[in-house]
Amino acid sequence: MVVKLFKCSLFLLFFQLLITSSVQADGLFYGNSEEAGGTSSSTSSKRDEELFSTPLSISIITAKQIQQAGVTTIAEAMKMVPGVIVREQTNGQFEVHIRGFENVINGATLSNLNSRKTLIMIDNRVVFDYFSGGIFWDTLPISIDDVERIEVVRGAVSSLYGANAVTGVIHIFTKRAQDNSSIKASMMAGTKNSQVAQLVVEKRFSEVDIRFSGLNEKRDRYQNRYFNFTEREYQNSDLAEIESGSNLHNDSEQAVNKHSFMLTLNNDPLNLFNYDLTLFHQESDVQKVHINSGDIPLTDNLSNTDGFNLKLNYGEFSSRFSHHFGKQETMGFPDFTYDTEISQVSMAYQIKYPKWIIQPGVDWYKATYEGSFIGGQRTLLEANYMLRMEFNPKRHWRFISALSYSDFNAPEDNELNYQFMTTYQLSFDTSLRASVQSSSTSAFMVNQYIDIEFTFPNDPSQRIDVKGDKNGRLTRITTYELGFRHQLEFNNFIELEVFQSEMDQFTSFTIQQPVVIDGVTITERSLENLPQNAVQQGLTLNWLYEEKDWNINTFITWQNTEVYNQATSLLHGSATEDNYNKATPKYIAGVNLNWALTSQINLNMLSNYLHEHSFVLQQPQGTKKIPSALYTNLTLNYQHDEAMSGYLAVKNLSDQNESQHFYTDRLEPVYWLGFNIKFGN
């Protein structure tokens, strides 16, 4: 009790000092919360609108916030977003989930922990991976310095963006040339041999703006040891490699080795006809949790991607064409080396009448993968026919419906995704919203087409067959949500969202009874429908407050996820039971405090809290309990003048020294020093 009161007093004293200091400080300050209400969002309604009025739960991270927090990767920036779970697997390699729903399938493989239900887009281009569903953050051809803003929608938004926007969308908007002619170099170096270098060249001609950015990034892991699932301990890399019987890594110490570039050409987006072309390339070699090795959690993944994204807009008509191709390779798993080719075409139109906005559109996606795990070349096709309508019966009252009919080549069943929403502005500073939303995943290559027969090299009498199912059903979610936004004062903004989500139509590879043929014991794992469904209730509270020289954004999400009729194991025919889902943390919280000490010096504190949770996987991986932990980053920025700036940061400060994922690296504090210099204007 005494200790608590003492801590409380210290906090109050600290807060008092903060206020006193801020009043004395004299730096120019551009606020945050007024912008939070007035900032434009385009992801929530597929058109520009004020954040305060958006019908969905949405957060926006700006380039300025990213710079102030000394964030070095896009996934790390998600720590600033309410309701988002961010886990670091190793130095610079993250896993991001919106609202959780993790490890719902009991006894699944390690790769099932990856986020498969959040859609990621860069400038409207879907960068979701259709191998087994999910996002490969390492393969994005952009750096953190390319980010103009990130819009994060929490909710089921497949009716706007197609399949896989199940728990939400992370939409990354990249920068366009702002300077007439400039060159900017950014260099960041940190402990663990971390180096990030970026070069940006901007040139504006009378009608065309050109921006080039190139990135080179290297990082070492926090430790070079691996957790051996069989021995249940971290072992040095040589021993772990021998145990696995495969060469899983090029360099056990290296976490990330990545090069990428992006070239954009665009005219003024306010023109009647406007275009925006991006060419990109990336090559990366990272260690991450991907293919389930069964021995150690991290494998080396090599990838390269080339492509383009072209937007052509005329008045209220917008269109987008993109194509990218590349190769993915996971060391030690030659069957899972594959080539990819993904094409996307989108067209939309906006019709406006008094009180009405009607937005018809069509999206078409084609994903072709070629690899031995699917017996050659396979293609997934998805066509989405969309219609979104807004009707304002009164000035402050709006009804919205968005429908999307998704036509797949696999499975043959089609899906109808929907959103029905209403917003009501109670007064000039208070808005209410309610919605019901439904989304589905798409088909994935592994689920639909995998067809491998694996004979154990050290025991040819044992064989595992893994068979996908072209008509395997797609996981669906229905989310009910109530939202409240209130601007207490112009510098004081509060937002509350209450949600219930119901997810069903799960599938997984279940283990069949072994059969013996010609002396070989064959165990088949085939995709099967699971009887279970998961229900999540939760609420998120988000508060932004700012003063002249400091601002604070603090948020907390509470959630409770129950799984009904959960199979006790993935053995075919297992009994079912109702369970509390322990894998999604009950509380997710964060604080982002920003303090302009002087006009040139800025101090930022970004803290993230994940409540204790645990994962249960199949043997030999077993279980992993992750204790409650608070991690804090501190960043001191110095802006010398418009051309030069720098920062000093310390990250991962915590009383824990634990892995945030399934026996991946134990997090360690890292220290960063960054420097930016720009020539031209």
Added chain:
Amino acid sequence: MIPNMPFRSSYNKLILFIVLCNINSTGFASSCDSLSVNGADGWYPYFARQNPNRLGIMGDIVSRAAERSGLEINLKPSIPWKRILFNLRYGNLDVIAGALKTQQREKQFLFSTPVHYAELRVFVRKDRRFDYSHISDLKGKHGAKVRGMSLGQAADDYAFNNLVIDDAPSPKNVFQMVASGRLDYGVFYWTTGLIEVERNNLTAIVEALPNAVSKEGLYIAYSKNSHCQDEIAQLNDEINRMKNDGSIEAIIQYYHSAVAAQEMEQSNGR
């Protein structure tokens, strides 16, 4: 149950100390030597700071009223608008020379009666001009205004029921979309809009139509936490007297003629 009375007593003292320290310094105010004044940048002819004798319509109203009342004013340097609002809120600034009155601001600041009006006009491409005499002439056309900007109660009601008017994030967006032909018209403050059009090199393409859509009241805003409340009341009384004796109208006429002269110079090719 209170487990530890001596500690509780110390704790209360600590809380009291923090609370006392937290009392705003304006509570221990010194005497009022001058009224600090600021205004929005880029808002000519309503506020300007290039010439200390000509502070724009709203700036001149404040400075003349202060002069007539024997009050001294201290014109503060240019800072972002939002920080001006913060300063007014905490009593670090006494007067804002020119502000629109909103429900939110009324909670925090004191306002004069409206001392002037800003006219809202329809801006169009010169080669797509149309006859405009009433807001109903905008029916069937596609327009835009700056997000959050009111056209006035009656015009807002009419627009909601009958017009298609988008919200754009800035005046620049409105005028550029008008210039590019994406919109049939934009609605913005007349004089400020003309300056914005010129700043974006759109004078040859975009013009304002002759009749106003509506007029928005412009006010002088005062701090509720200023330690110069008597002086503020004195200044406000003098502004009311200036309204009645025609002094404010004279200031307005001066700037409107200056704007007209400037426009004439521009059209003559300067």
